[in-house]
Amino acid sequence: MLSRVADSLYWINRYVERAENISRFVEVSEAMALDCPPGSAEPWLPLIDASGDRDLFDQLYPGGGPSQVVEFLVRAEANPSSIVNCIAFARENARQIRDVITTEMWEQINGLYWTLLENEGFWHQPPQEQLREIRRGCQLFYGVTDATLSRDLSWQFSRLGRLIERADKTTRILDVKYFLLLPSPEEVGGVLDELQWISLLRSAGAYQMFRQAELGVIAPKAVAAFLLLDPVFPRSVRYCLERIHDTLKLVGGRSLPGAPDNLECLSGLTLARWSYTPINDLMAGGLHEAIDALQSDLNTLHQLIHERYFVVASPVSASSTDLACAPA
16 A cells, blocks of 8 residues: 555544544533533633643633634634644545545545535534534544445554544543542532533543443542543543554564564553553552553654654645644
8 A cells, every 4th residue: 555545544534533522522511511500610721731732722812711712623724633624634635545435435524524614504503513513424434434445454544543543532531631620629529520520421422331331420430440441442542552453463464473663562562551550550650640651652653653654645644743642
């Protein structure tokens, strides 16, 4: 497979996954803002921290409020990671490799792009409806890809991009709760604290699966364990890392014995660390520090993948390598 094709497939899926995650984050925060008790902090600025774009936001919107946060994350042209820009970048990468992806994939991403760019009626809907339609459009792209793309290298690079982006966003939204939204001792277990944990689970698309797995009260340790270490939930860090490791082995085609290279070593060590470290040990050593180290590993993993497989990068995806998840 040509490097530019692999690069485009990888970034199409990273961009679509990023847009879907941001739409869910904002959608849940819109609902949570209505439920917050009077006088409590609204759940807006933490979204900027979860996206890793606080410096850019402060530069564009000094002292910005809720409406500026939503504008920045959804439609701002100056924000490369806004939903509209993510879909535009994904569509441009897809346009360059239309002979590789299926017609159904192209029609879905192209249709979503034009809905956001030229359908003014779309933006006159209530915000919740806008975000829900974006989220469903991204999920439909996943479904079309799964149903129509052969399980060859095209599929493997597509899955690789989606999984790395998903693992990063799961860790970021959890880190925001633990580090930036940590309540004062008197608020622990209170109404606002419980609302924040519920919103966190919903932001990760995990609320129903968590309630099926954990029948007791919503406890911080149980939520962290589910999002980080659950082996079967598709948005947990462990699940993503297992599939990343498997995908890299298939893409690399290693069949002969020998010392693993840097990419294989990092993938295996990261998977082992997040498969066999108990949640009590992670929390005792500082969950924020553990997540920070994981995000750094994901960055390094992305760079090693880029250096090995994406030597020839298209103009859009070349700039997009700078959008890899930044360390917290």
